Amino acid sequence: MVAAHAAAADAFGAGVRGPRLWGWRGRTLGQRADHPVHGPCWLRLLSVPGQKAGGKLWEGTERAAAAFSAVRKPALHGLYDWATGPYAYRAELTAYVDEPVLSSEPVLRRELDLSxxxxxxxxxxxxxxxxxxxxxxxxxxxxxxxxxxxxxxxxxxxxxxxxxxxxxxxxxxxxxxxxxxxxxxxxxxxxxxxxxxxxxxxxxxxxxxxxxxxxxxxxxxxxxxxxxxxxxxxxxxxxxxxxxxxxxxxxxxxxxxxxxxxxxxxxxxxxx
Structure with missing residues (x-):
């Protein structure tokens, strides 16, 4: 995953930095990226067995970009798909959101003061x-x-x-x-x-x-x-x-x- 993420950064012409953020059970990997045109971005990599490329999870970000113009969400700048050995990969380059998330995990373990x-x-x-x-x-x-x-x-x-x-x-x-x-x-x-x-x-x-x-x-x-x-x-x-x-x-x-x-x-x- 780390090597594939680096390959995606090269394909987009972006430089990655900062901590890596792993998704559920290591299926995704995200990291901040700096792009010469789009500026600060987020580079997220999804991996699936090769025969499972496509479908709902694969296309979710892409289709959401067109479906939810009235919702605050990161803009999608680009996609890059490829396969190596038994795995297929989709890389998504989105706008970097310079706002902290409410929690580092889905379960909220501390009280929040939300406006x-x-x-x-x-x-x-x-x-x-x-x-x-x-x-x-x-x-x-x-x-x-x-x-x-x-x-x-x-x-x-x-x-x-x-x-x-x-x-x-x-x-x-x-x-x-x-x-x-x-x-x-x-x-x-x-x-x-x-x-x-x-x-x-x-x-x-x-x-x-x-x-x-x-x-x-x-x-x-x-x-x-x-x-x-x-x-x-x-x-x-x-x-x-x-x-x-x-x-x-x-x-x-x-x-x-x-x-x-x-x-x-x-x-x-x-x-x-």
């Missing part, structure tokens, strides 16, 4: 993302039907409201300037999925989690919001079963237990 303006921008971005028409899929009903009972012990909701979602909307992909990073997995998901992702990952910082719930209440409350949160909890509990963020598990279980509708609240019938 009203930050939440206003996030709400605008979530509205614009949800309004985008797409043929991409981030979450499937088939997965929900299997995973929710398996990992939460609750019946799987039948999702009736599907909207476009970023798909990985957590503190490590959001900056202090409310820029949204990492667009590889976007697509259709249950309404409120992005808000539920941010909320669930923030549970170890309860004051910040409570603020997220207040500020994004229209997306987290009601039947749709409860369904989205249950789906996200199932996803994170599945990840925890593979060894990821074990300290988040008790809080996720508490969210699952807390999503029972209050007394007197009735669910709408689900069409069959």
């Amino acid at each position: 009203d303006g930050w939440f206003a921008t996030i709400r605008t971005s979530l509205t614009a993302i949800a309004a985008t028409a797409t043929d991409r899929t981030a979450v499937r009903q088939e997965w929900i039907s299997r995973a929710v009972p398996a990992y939460t012990g609750r019946p799987a909701p039948r999702i009736t409201q599907w909207t476009c979602a970023h798909g990985d909307f957590h503190a490590a992909n959001l900056t202090r300037g409310a820029t949204v990073l990492d667009w590889e997995g976007w697509g259709l998901a249950p309404r409120g999925y992005d808000a539920a992702t941010l909320y669930a990952y923030a549970q170890l910082a309860p004051r910040t989690a409570a603020r997220v719930r207040r500020e994004l209440a229209p997306l987290l409350e009601g039947e749709d919001g409860r369904a989205a949160l249950l789906v996200v909890c199932a996803e994170l509990l599945q990840s925890a079963s593979r060894g990821d963020h074990p300290d988040l598990v008790p809080r996720l279980r508490a969210l699952v237990d807390a999503r029972t509708p209050p007394a007197g609240e009735h669910r709408r019938p689900v069409p069959r």
Whole structure:
């Protein structure tokens, strides 16, 4: 990966510097780059087995560049694809975002003091993302039907409201300037999925989690919001079963237990 990243920098005519940032399980590698035309950039390399080149994750950043003009995100300057041996690589050269991320990892472990303006921008971005028409899929009903009972012990909701979602909307992909990073997995998901992702990952910082719930209440409350949160909890509990963020598990279980509708609240019938 390091050698391939250097090859991509040479192909773009850019010089890399600063710390390397590894993605989930070493599948991606990013580093700051200086380009003679575009100036400060970020060079991100994605690697997959050669037969898996193409598809949703491969094309996510490229297609997001055209789809989300109203969302604060890094501009895409160039792409470079090649294959060596058993692996295929895609390098993405994007504008450098000189804003710190909210967290170095998806799980938020410290309280944040976020401004009203930050939440206003996030709400605008979530509205614009949800309004985008797409043929991409981030979450499937088939997965929900299997995973929710398996990992939460609750019946799987039948999702009736599907909207476009970023798909990985957590503190490590959001900056202090409310820029949204990492667009590889976007697509259709249950309404409120992005808000539920941010909320669930923030549970170890309860004051910040409570603020997220207040500020994004229209997306987290009601039947749709409860369904989205249950789906996200199932996803994170599945990840925890593979060894990821074990300290988040008790809080996720508490969210699952807390999503029972209050007394007197009735669910709408689900069409069959």
